[in-house]
Amino acid sequence: MMEMVVAASYETDAYIRVKEGLNPSIADCPHCWAKAYVESGEVSVCFACGETVAADCGHCGTRIDVNEYNQDYPELCSYCAHMLEKVMRE
Numbered sequence: 001m002m003e004m005v006v007a008a009s010y011e012t013d014a015y016i017r018v019k020e021g022l023n024p025s026i027a028d029c030p031h032c033w034a035k036a037y038v039e040s041g042e043v044s045v046c047f048a049c050g051e052t053v054a055a056d057c058g059h060c061g062t063r064i065d066v067n068e069y070n071q072d073y074p075e076l077c078s079y080c081a082h083m084l085e086k087v088m089r090e
């Protein structure tokens, strides 16, 4: 329970930092489409719905952030998703 509180205050802190323009990485959330997805390198989470897309690509191991995330291939980075789509079309 205590850990939850610490995590929550840490993330709120990060959100404020981002909002103040020190780290302007707020994106549209792929889950709820709120413009509340914070991608700072340390934090990768939507402050509206609590979802995260952070993961490592199942194919090449690249870190997936909100910019790499592809709803059709949530386990792949944008490059691998693109390559897979190409293969599927052929």
Ligand SMILES: [Zn+2]
Pocket: 029, 030, 031, 032, 033, 034, 046, 047, 048, 049, 050, 051
């Ligand atoms: Zn969201």
Ligand SMILES: [Zn+2]
Pocket: 057, 058, 059, 060, 061, 062, 076, 077, 078, 079, 080, 081
């Ligand atoms: Zn990949």
